[in-house]
Amino acid sequence: MTNTLVIVNNHVESIYEDRWEGDVVHYTGMGRTGDMNLHRAQNKTLNESPENGVSVHLFEVFKQQEYTYVGGVVRVAPAYQETQPDENGNDRHVWLFPLQLKSSRLPIVDQQAAKQAYEKKERQAGKLSDEKLLERARNAPSRIGIRPTISTQYSRSPYVAEYAKRRAKGVCELCQQPSPFKTNKGPYLESHHIEWLARGGEDTIENTVALCPNCHRKMHILDRKNDRETLKKASIKDD
């Protein structure tokens, strides 16, 4: 189609996040290395789109190969330049296009997919040299974008959680250490499902344990089998 331009905000591939301000996205133009050219290819079409009769449609990617339609967009302010490092870490001039959504409703993002895309970038960041990391950290937008997300809320039983905490008697059911601090309700522990609800686990006292914040993080980050076995034994003891 000659009168349509499709642009993609790829949260998986791109090293930058296009910044949202309300219903306006500051979209980074095309060109992976070197200075971006405003007068070539897609950048030219996008730049001229208020006058050239081309309708612009924005998609975004949070999971490899999964394109979500965001909506029709219009360039509402002139394109402007910023200095950002390219793929190879060399400083270059990029063009940013302020594009406003026609529908004025930003699609709600699946929080899980957004989190996974972010975690992929965290892993990439972990592999950068100190020098490149500093460069990217310095060039990251200091004003971050905000957009609505949707997350799955589980209506877990407060009685099950409370039961697990009382059973633990102030001692973490994984490391067996006393809880690290007290609140006015007593020793602080967090309840955790051995088999995660997200993976079909049940909200029962046999599947719920009370953990110190460190062990709770550990379970969510490592989720080691031998730790799960320890917790299963703890959850059926002293019932």
Ligand SMILES: [Zn+2]
């Ligand atoms: Zn612990």
Ligand SMILES: [Zn+2]
């Ligand atoms: Zn948990």
